[in-house]
Every structure is written in C-alpha cells, then in structure tokens.
Amino acid sequence: MRNLGMKVFAVIVALSMVSVLAYAAATAPDKVTLAAKNGAVTLDHKKHSTMTGVTCKTCHHTMTGATPDKKCSECHTAQADGKKLALKDAMHKTCKECHVKLKKGPSTKCAECHKK
Template sequence: MKKIFAAMALTLICAVAAMAADTINLPAKNGNVTFNHKKHQEVAKDCKACHEKGPGKIEGFGKDSAHKLCKGCHEEKKAGPTKCGECHKK
C-alpha cells in the first residue's frame, strides 16, 4: 500500500511540474520581470530550492522575497542577473 501511495505521489509531482508555465510574467513598478520557469527547473532540478512546500505558487511571494530568494541565489551561484535592469524591463 505504501509503495502504491508513493508511486501516486511521484506521478502527481511530475504531472504538476510538467504543467507549470514555461514563462511567468511578474508585474513590478520599476518594470515587469519575465521569469523563465522551465530554465530554472532544468538548472535547479529540485522544486524545493524555491518552493518550500513543494510545487505550486510560492506563498507570500513579492518584492522582498523575490530579492532575497532570486537575487540571493544568483549571487550565491555567481550566475544570473543581480542588477535591477537585468530583471526589470519597462
């Protein structure tokens, strides 16, 4: 029974990941941010790197959490944009 439940859970997680939008547009006062979700999935390989509770909308996601999570990860990995104009496009 546990194996069946585990297989169902894994199937559901994979299905959710497959249905996730390739690109997400985030509105912002100083220019909208286009986030390539598919590319980040391929690089990170682990949804929990960004989604603490598993796949789905990040609870409470906003300016402060984006700067901490996204910019912080880019700085840590020395990859990706870290300056305002590199993400925010008017």
C-alpha cells in the first residue's frame, strides 16, 4: 500500500516536472548563463528585455512570434562559407555595440562579462 502511494507520488512529481520544463521553454528567462572557455557570461535577461527602446528583436533579430524559435547558437555556427557570424562574434557585436552606444554596461573589460 505504502509502496503504491510512493509510486503514485513519483508519477505526479514527474508529470509536474514535465509541465514546468514545457513552461520554461516558452517563457523568457530572468537570467541566462552562457558557457564560455574564458568564463561564463550571465545576462540579466529580464532587465535587458524591459529596458526602454529595447524589443525582443533587438537581440533575437529573426524572431517573428512571441518567443524565439531558435537559439543564437543554432544559426551562428562558424561555417566555412563565412556567411554567418560565429557565435562569439554575433554575441560580442550584439552586446558590446549597445553598451558602447549607450555608454553603459561592459565592453572593453572582459572580466565584467566573463566570470571564472
């Protein structure tokens, strides 16, 4: 009896985890941590998404619906044809150009973004 109760409980926990994951995939995250050899970069996604004059498309420039259909890394692969910017360059361009333009946020000091 007790065993069955535990099994039912485990199934309920598993089901609710599935729905949490599905929800997380469709909702803009508060923070995003991007792995990098020279130290992971944490983007305060919520703060950046709610800045005046910024839309989702400022960064997710190919987005058409309410959420991005692809991650930057899915398109920005360093390809031999040289047509698509490598991920690192796509990110640096997006992030640093705005910081330089607004004179706010890190641009020249690597360690202000890359934390070991």
